[in-house]
Structure formats: C-alpha cells, structure tokens
Amino acid sequence: MKLIFFANTDWYLYNFCVSTAVRLRKDGHEVVMLSPPGPFGDRFAAHGFRWIQLSMDRASLNPLREAATLSRLVAILRKEQPDLLHNYTMKCVVYGALTARIARVPAVVNAVAGMGYVFTSDALKARMLRPLVKTLMRMTLNDHRSLLILQNPDDVMAFTDADLILPDRIRLIRGTGVDTMVFQPAVPPLHRDGRLRVLLAARLLWEKGIQEFADAAALLRQWGHDVECLLAGSPDPGNPHSVPQEQVRQWVDQGLIRWLGHVDDMPGLLNTVHVMVLPSYYREGVPKSLLEGAASGLALITTDRPGCREVVSKDGVDGLHAEAQSALSLAKCIARLDGDRGLLEQLSVRARQKVLREFDERAVIQKTIDVYGELTAPYADASASRSTS
Template identity: 75%
Template sequence: MKFVFFANTDWYLYNFRLSTALRLRRDGHEVVMLSPPGPFGERFAAHGLRWVPLPMNRASLNPLREAATLYHLVAVLRQEQPDLLHNFTVKCAVYGAFAARFARIPAVVNAVAGMGYVFTSDKPKARMLRPLVKTLMRATLGSERSLLVLQNPDDATTFAHAGLIPPERIRVILSSGVNTNRFQPAKHSPEHRHERLRVLLAARLLWEKGIQEFVDAAALVQRWGRDVEFVLAGTPDPGNPHSVSAEQVRKWVDAGLVRWLGHVDDMPGLLSTVHVMALPSYYREGVPKSLIEGAASGLALITTDRPGCREVVTKHGFDGLRVEVRNARALAKCIVQLDEDRELLAQLGLRARQKALRDFDERIVIQKTVDVYRELLSPMTVHAPALRSTL
C-alpha cells in the first residue's frame, strides 16, 4: 500500500512525522514525503524514504501562484496514485483534499495541529482571509472518504460548532508524539539540584509563543537579583507574519537577557542541560512538541491554560505550573519559586515524565494514527489487500 505525507515544510515532516513514516515502511508500505523545497528534504533518503519537492509558497496569496501550486499538486498525486494521502496544516489540508478529488485518491486524512495564523490573529489580513478559509474548509474537508485529525478537544469543538466539518468526521489524537526512549530524564549528580537554574523556551520564534513575556520575565528575575539563565532555542519563521526577527533576538542577547542557540538538532542533549521548559504561549496550539519533549525529559513545565497546553499541564502545581497569558511577572514568579524549591522542581519533572509515558509516547500516537488509516481503508477491497492486513 502507498501513502503520501504532504506538509508545508520539509522541516515539519522530518521532525514530526518521520517516525510514523518509518513505522509504515517497516510494515511493508511505501511512503512518499511531499513538501516545498528545503534543507531537510534530502535527509529522508538516509531513512529509505522518497521525498518529492513541490513548488509552493505557504505564505503566498497570489491567485496565479496558488493555481500553479494546485496544478502541480494534482499532477504529483496523479503520478504517485497513493492509496491514502495524509495532509498536515490548514493550507495543505484544503489544497490536498481539493487535489485528491481531481486525482481520484481513494482516502484522505487531514491533520490540523492548532488553529493557525488565520484563525488566531486579529490582524486585518487574517480577518480578511478567515471567511474564505472557512468556506474552503467546508467545501473540502467533509468528504465521506476523509477524516480530520485534531490534537485537542477544544479544536474539535471549535471545528464542529463552526460547521467546518461534520463532528462524525473528526478524530482527536493528542499530539504528534514523543520518543520516550530518546527523550529521558538525565542522570545527574546530587550537586545538580543546587546548580544555577536554567530555563528553556524552545519553539518557532513567533510572538504568540510568549517570546516577549519570556524575555520580560528574564529582565524581572535579573532585576530581583536571582542568578537564573534563560535559554532560547529556535529560529525566526519568515513564512509567518508574526515571526520575531533575528535582529530583535540579537538585541536581547546583547542586553544579557537570554542565550540564543538558534536551531538545535540534538534536542535530547540540550534538554539534559536544563531544569525547566517554559512555553507562555497564547498561540492556538495543537499540543506543543516542546512541552511533551520537556515532559518526557523529566523537566518542570511552565505554560498557560490554553488549548493544547492544558493537555500537557493538567493541574497547576501537580504536573507543571500554569501562568496567565501575557503575564511576564507571573512567569517570573513561577521561575523564582522553582529556583527556591528544588523539591517541587523534581516532583513536577517526575509527574511530567509519567504523563508523557502514559499519554504522549509516540508508539501510542502512531498506533492511533494507523487506526485512523485502517478505518478509512478497511472498506476498500481492491488495493493491495495482502498489505492492508499489516495496518
């Protein structure tokens, strides 16, 4: 059986969906990765996966350019003729579902992690696009041969109540999963608990991720005379209008507020050197990857009571700490609390690890994803029946 995974960046496919593709490949299926060109595309070959670059600009609003993208997408799908197309992000879900009809792809899974810029921003551009995107989603996502996968119950309720898709076509799978064998609590000497506290924010550098609040909290903690290191990992996202610029981050570094690492390949290695994962997000998250990686690594988590974030930190003071959105002072106070109470720091990290094992282990998430594939493919009786039994 053949699968195509379609996303708006090769980075997303490599960092979030490689494990699912490899599971399918081990089961004897063919998986093709499809995305715009990027630096991660060539890495798939080392894993025995084929990657097809697609001419696509995810931030484009040019009608001619978008028509050309759809033309190329239909051509690729007609050539590949997968049994199932799995689309990721809102734009790819709409375009992929639309193209699949023309290419006569028998089954489509659309995965949307969070509501994205169009639904969360109050900018005029986002407000202008919102009715159009809603119309396109209603027209493309409700096919009887497709299912929509969302990462948290809040998004499922929002999609259903907005009439974007019939509720019976929605499935909820918490997060894209984390490799709990690769991400594990580091083994430290007893002196580690008395080290200088290191707090990490790892994310795309979007303002809605709470970047400004993180920096402002660093300034407050510094003003209060605490010796805490604030570490920022991630790069600007030129395709998103709400991206923080590299120039702005360098100003914070020059002011001595944060240490900026840029893109980090070895996230398990980095997480073994810090104590706290902070994500003061007011972005409409799916389930943030950085939080579940931090949880699997046994770090204390600080986040907000927002959709997606609350799926990881379910109760303040139990499996993490919650702060109000856009409240740098509350974030700073939580960080100082953990600096002073290292026993609480350890307890929160232990419970976060337990929750990661129970709810976010990628083996659980991948199996639930495969179950969605099986649900769509099981009525089919003509395409590779021998292989279908491995799903």
C-alpha cells in the first residue's frame, strides 16, 4: 500500500509522523511526505522517505492563489496515485479531503489536533474564515471513504455539536504518543535539592501561555525563589499569534527566562530539568511536550483545558493545574514544587507511570494503523476478488 502524509509544515511531519511512517515501512508499505518547503524536509531522506514540496501559504486568503494550490495538489495526487491520503492540520484536512475526491484517492484519513486558529481566535480574519471552513468540512469529512481522527473527547463533542461530521466517522486516538524508550528519566536521577529548573517547550504562540510564563518568572523572582525558567521553541511566522522574537529577547535581557530556541536533542534537555510547564489556553489535541516531559519523569504543570487535561487529569495527583491566562496561578504552582520537593518527586513518578500506561507510542501507532485498515480492507478485498475471478 502507498500512503501520503500531508501537513502544512515539514516541521509537523518530522515531529509527529516519522515514527508512524517507520512502522508502516517495516510492514512493507510505502510512505511519501508532502508539505510546503522548510528546513526539516531534508531530514526525511535520512529516514528513507521521499519528500514532495507543495507551495502553499498557510495564511493566504487570495482566491487565485488558493485555487492554484488546489490545482497543484490534485496534480500531485493524480501522479502519485496513493491508496490512502492522511491529512494533518486544519487547512490540509480541508484541502486534502477536497482534492482527494477529485483525484479519486480510495481512502482518506483526516487528523485534527486541537481546533486551531480559525475556531479558537476572536480575530476578524478567523471569524471571517469560520463559516467557510465549516461549510467545506461538512462537504468533505462525511465521505464514506474517509475517517476523522481526533485527540480528545472535548474536540469530539465540538465537532459533533457543530454538525461538522457524523459521529460514526470519528475515531478518538489520544495524541500521537511518545517513545518511552527514547524519553526516559535521567540516570542517575537529577538532583532534586538544588536550584529548580522549569521548562516550557512549545511553538512560540501567545495561546501557549508564553507571556504568562515570563510574568510568572518575574513573580517568582519577587518572591525570592531561585528558579531557572527555560523556554524552548521558535517563533511561527506563519501563525498570526506568533510571539515576536524581539519580545522573547526582551525577557531574556530582563533575566526572566533563558531562551534555547529550537532544540534537536529533547531527550537530553529533559534530563536536565525538573518540571515541564504548558500554561496553554489553546484548544490542544494532546500536547506532545507534556507527554515527553512525563515520559522523562518530570513533574507537570498545565491548565485544565481541552487536551491538556488528558495528560494532567487530577490536580495534585498526576500534575498540577494552573488557571488559564493567570501568571499568578502558574507562579504559585511552580513555587509549590520549589518548596515541596517530596511532592515534586511524587508527581514525577506518577507522570511516567501514566504515560507508560496510556500514551506509549507503539499502542497509539497501532490504533492509527487500525483506522487505515477500516478504510483500506474493503478495497483490498475487492481487488483480491477481481484478481481471482
């Protein structure tokens, strides 16, 4: 079987889809990566995957430009003739599902991790796009040859309540999982009596709680806590809510945070910190950074928001909940762990246990492959029947 993975950035494909592609190749299938140009695309070759570049502006509203993008995508699908197209991220889901019909792709899997900018922002542009996107989703998502993967029950309810898709076309798979063999607690364990090191690892979007993290660092300093606050991630120029690099450098100059930029060796970095925070007020799928932190045996602090609550479900049990958009609440959570190293240890152990129990990558990948099987088995059976007749 030949599959195409389509996303709006090569970064997304590289960080969230390579493990599934490797498993599929081991099973004898061909996987092709498809995305706009970017700095991560050349890395696919090192894993043995072909990469097709599609010129696409994530933020464009120009009808002529978008029509040209759709035309190029149809041409690629007709040339490649995949047995299954897996679309990731909102715009690619809409465009991929639409062009798959035109190109007669036999099976389509759509994956949406969180509701995204169009559905969560109150900006004029988002409000203008929302009715159009909803109409296109209703047109494309209910095809009998497609299924939609969502990552948390809140998104399932949001999609069905908005009548975007019939419930029987949805499959719930909680996140993309984490490789618990790669992300492991530090050996020997990181000393927990010294200076507390706290990490926020995310795309630099305001909704991820970047401002709240910097403000919490300022509060902790005022309160006399000797805490090192680290920020890993890069601005996302294609997103209207990206935090400007100049703002991040201002926080660095004020001594509030240490900015690491993009980090390739995340397992290594996570073995040098005690706490992973994600003060997100975004509608997440299931945040990868929280899963990686938990697998590495870090205590977690996040919000009780869709997606985040899948990882930290009970405050004080498998992590701490900070109030969304509250630097004060976030600072209090960090200060609590700084002052109670026993709780820090308990939450670290429980986080690792929960990931092993519920979010191991191998189980998540198998669930995804099972979804592929739901769609491709009828065509495989029909093909076999024709070949023997």
